Amino acid sequence: MSTKISSWPSATPMWVDLGADDLSAAKAFYADLFGWEYVSGGEDSGDYLLAHIGGHAVAGIGPKQDPAMPTVWTTFLASDDVEVTSKKIAAAGGQLIAPPFDVMDSGRMALAADTAGAVFGIWQAGTHIGAERVNEHGALCWNELHTRDYLAARAFYAEAFDVSYQDITEDGYVYSTIRRPLDGREVGGVHHDTELPDDVPNYWLTWFASEHVDGTAARAVELGSTLIAPVTDSPLGRMAIVQAPQGEVFGVIDAPHTNE
Template identity: 40%
Template structure:
């Protein structure tokens, strides 16, 4: 599971790129109770979503040419430059080369061979998010893959991730749980998943993408709060046996995120 004791390859930061940061702060404040703290004049509009005074995510204006509103998942690394080389060697693209963010750390952003965007954070003064695995905070990350096998190969080369395939129960492709290198129990250490997009999704134009899951106390109530504030539904609240109750939406700007209330029977 996610933890704020960050190890290489595990998610350690999450931010939202949007055309209107103030509007995003208002939306997510209404949905999750987050407050927004600006990074200051030197931050270029970037700032931090906080819950009880602790950072749970961040947001900033779109800065890349042709970028669309989206959530970006960052993975921890002690060597952002080394990851950049590994990404290129594995067939990915370096969109933002490694660079220092003041004294906070070093970041770089990439695109995998199928088009999914992700980033890395090499901690300096900022280790990562201050709260995860709590209500209204990040609890899972997920890759929608156009070719799950190729995605697993790519990320194994880049991060040395370990995988465990789980049957989905509908006879479709397995769901792959992802854990950092060296994990004794992939299921217990899992911080995300890789889901093969179904043919009908591909035919409808769905592409490879990373998106976050936020834990909630009441999936239906939080889903209602999101849709009442302009979010559009990708799938409404539904029960997934052994997992919990979940929903997925696009925020009013077009960024995808999911909600989940865990299944208490899982222990």
């Protein structure tokens, strides 16, 4: 278990949230799958909920703001100044979907899309720092960009967030880890996904840790999910990719048993 008690460094993927068509069903699904409990985001939050493990926030779930939008897990990247980051995103060729705005006293945020259309959030912490527990069962442990435009995506995030990369391409699998500017720590990934269906946009994939990937994947299927990628071994442990009953996609992977 790793508990985070201070703000996340800039460019770190540090929060994920889900906009659901059926909030009650989403709550029940993840409570069963990961043992999440829920706390209201506040009386002005519009039914937004903080999913907790052991009294610490790990993710957010709320009603979908636009019923026409797909049901997805959105990855948020930390920013020390959302206004500055938003300007850098625009200068790098990205698009601001929602310009910076305050979320009560929780923080300040914006929504954006990179040059290839992958959507992500930006979060400047106030009273809410993002994920307070990571790298344990049911908590966030990795975020990676799946993109058809690999070199352009790397150039965009380098310019917008000052990140660098470690190339770990092997046997035709084209992948880089993302290194945040503060200390060079590897905090995410970029995958040249050549198998994305034509109707699936480039996207950020959320990975949750599991103490028993086979059991978590099996339970997800029992709860109405589909396995986009079956349980398999990888250099980082057992893993699977799940499409939940409302359509959102996420990965589960062996809990890494490391600090943040």
